[in-house]
Amino acid sequence: MLSLSRIRENTDAVQKGVSLKGEDIDFSLLLNLDEQHRKLLTEINDLRAKRNRASEEIANVKRAGGDAVEAITAMREVGEQIKSLESEADDLQEKIKSTVEVIPNVPHESVPIGSSEKDNKVVREWGEKPEFDYTIKDHIEIGTSLRLFDFERSAKISGTGFPLFTGQGAKLERALINFMLDYHLDHHGYTEIFPPFLTRGSAPFTCGQLPKFAEDMYFTGKDELYLIPTAEVPVTNIHKDEILEEQDLPKYYTAYSACFRREAGSYGKETRGLLRVHQFNKVEMVKFVTPESSYEELELLVTHAEAILQTLGLHYRVIELCTGDLSFSAAKCYDLEVWSPAENTWLEVSSCSNFEDFQARRGNIRYRRSSNHKTDFVHTLNGSGVATPRLTVALLESYQTPDGKVIVPKALQPYVGTEVLG
RNA sequence: GGAGAGGUGGCAGAGCCUGGCUGAAUGCGCCGCACUCGAAAUGCGGUAUGGUCAUUGACCAUCGGGGGUUCGAAUCCCUCCCUCUCCGCCA
Numbered sequence: 001m002l003s004l005s006r007i008r009e010n011t012d013a014v015q016k017g018v019s020l021k022g023e024d025i026d027f028s029l030l031l032n033l034d035e036q037h038r039k040l041l042t043e044i045n046d047l048r049a050k051r052n053r054a055s056e057e058i059a060n061v062k063r064a065g066g067d068a069v070e071a072i073t074a075m076r077e078v079g080e081q082i083k084s085l086e087s088e089a090d091d092l093q094e095k096i097k098s099t100v101e102v103i104p105n106v107p108h109e110s111v112p113i114g115s116s117e118k119d120n121k122v123v124r125e126w127g128e129k130p131e132f133d134y135t136i137k138d139h140i141e142i143g144t145s146l147r148l149f150d151f152e153r154s155a156k157i158s159g160t161g162f163p164l165f166t167g168q169g170a171k172l173e174r175a176l177i178n179f180m181l182d183y184h185l186d187h188h189g190y191t192e193i194f195p196p197f198l199t200r201g202s203a204p205f206t207c208g209q210l211p212k213f214a215e216d217m218y219f220t221g222k223d224e225l226y227l228i229p230t231a232e233v234p235v236t237n238i239h240k241d242e243i244l245e246e247q248d249l250p251k252y253y254t255a256y257s258a259c260f261r262r263e264a265g266s267y268g269k270e271t272r273g274l275l276r277v278h279q280f281n282k283v284e285m286v287k288f289v290t291p292e293s294s295y296e297e298l299e300l301l302v303t304h305a306e307a308i309l310q311t312l313g314l315h316y317r318v319i320e321l322c323t324g325d326l327s328f329s330a331a332k333c334y335d336l337e338v339w340s341p342a343e344n345t346w347l348e349v350s351s352c353s354n355f356e357d358f359q360a361r362r363g364n365i366r367y368r369r370s371s372n373h374k375t376d377f378v379h380t381l382n383g384s385g386v387a388t389p390r391l392t393v394a395l396l397e398s399y400q401t402p403d404g405k406v407i408v409p410k411a412l413q414p415y416v417g418t419e420v421l422g
Numbered sequence: 423g424g425a426g427a428g429g430u431g432g433c434a435g436a437g438c439c440u441g442g443c444u445g446a447a448u449g450c451g452c453c454g455c456a457c458u459c460g461a462a463a464u465g466c467g468g469u470a471u472g473g474u475c476a477u478u479g480a481c482c483a484u485c486g487g488g489g490g491u492u493c494g495a496a497u498c499c500c501u502c503c504c505u506c507u508c509c510g511c512c513a
Contacts, residue, residue: 041474045482052482055494059442068493075493243432368432373453375471 114322
């Protein structure tokens with residue numbers, strides 16, 4: 001959430017920022033409401049001060065055994081006046097709040113300007129496209145013939161988009177999760193978290209999924225709980241309404257979770273196999289840092305996600321998202337895209353973002369500066385480290401052999417317990 | 423599912439019955455000063471957050487959320503939310 005004072009004092013910059021994200025917001029309306037609201041507050045403030053003084057006076061008179069009927073009658077009227085102004089102010093406040101909470105974060109100045117995906121910038125590429133001197137199979141063919149997963153049967157259970165992993169496929173899934181968690185714990189200094197997968201509405205509000213993107217989330221009507229679309233949601237809210245100590249920052253958390261996404265409105269080729277699913281597994285990294293360090297931390301975060309792909313020996317590239325492709329809450333974001341030989345395209349497996357104080361404000365996550373003991377909002381970041389479905393696609397396709405088997409990358413072998421699948 | 427207890431500042435914890443210098447005792451923590459070669463201990467002082475207006479500053483709000491009673495609510499009433507304990511059921 002953007003602060004009202006920022007909107008008020010830097011209207012042009014904010015206006016420009018959100019328009020670069022493709023949002024056309026009429027700020028004059030909001031500013032008008034805000035001005036009315038503050039005017040009203042001043043008025044109420046003065047009346048309340050008056051009432052407080054009078055009440056004190058009445059207390060004194062009564063204590064002295066006097067009679068204060070006159071003052072009481074006079075104040076009764078003031079009370080009514082205050083009440084009516086207050087309800088007016090509350091209405092305005094409500095309007096302002098509902099407007100502000102759907103305004104997206106402003107992109108960082110370093111973010112390339114652009115309107116869509118096509119304007120994203122390739123920052124770097126790692127490794128090389130695997131070469132094959134035979135006709136390769138795609139991940140669905142490989143997985144089906146090796147019985148790693150079974151989409152027909154999973155459709156019977158849950159419908160399309162809910163993968164059912166079987167045998168070595170199930171073990172591979174578990175191996176990837178464990179490998180990634182261990183890697184971040186052993187090499188990057190994260191603390192492991194195993195979060196709840198259902199949360200209250202306040203948790204996705206913090207992160208920015210609510211109220212604007214409620215349609216994208218699974219919701220259990222009866223208990224009013226949301227299924228998490230990412231571990232970011234529960235993990236970011238670990239410190240909701242807290243004041244952290246500066247010396248305890250940065251805090252690094254990594255968590256596995258199942259992720260649930262309705263993916264409303266996405267049909268067609270992209271939904272084939274594991275490319276876009278309603279439930280998937282992901283290891284997420286979440287950081288709570290000081291404002292001064294957040295951009296440094298973002299660069300570091302990207303390298304943490306990259307380390308997974310490098311260790312698995314997968315060809316990938318790092319994309320810097322342009323302003324128009326940034327998500328609602330992000331100020332800056334890098335995507336990691338892994339190469340799929342059969343799809344002959346890049347697949348997004350990670351998204352690493354700096355939210356600055358946008359989420360921290362929504363979730364009231366603060367820290368106390370050790371220099372002056374004042375509180376300020378932390379900066380939050382998160383990145384996938386990484387999501388398994390497309391990782392599996394790249395893995396199966398890149399490491400397939402002419403006889404239809406799949407070589408397991410060395411780092412993964414202890415986890416899978418075999419050198420070859422099939 | 424049934425019964426009960428409770429939500430107060432960075433933390434712990436009074437106050438609520440009996441409404442009025444209580445924005446909130448006390449302790450811990452933290453900061454400053456003194457003592458000390460230094461530290462510990464001790465002593466003294468300070469230490470919530472947000473907002474409105476303004477030059478220092480003034481004022482206002484906030485004791486889980488909302489509503490009500492009242493001149494005045496942490497304190498009384500209603501309502502919602504949350505947490506904990508016991509019993510039952512259950513992986």
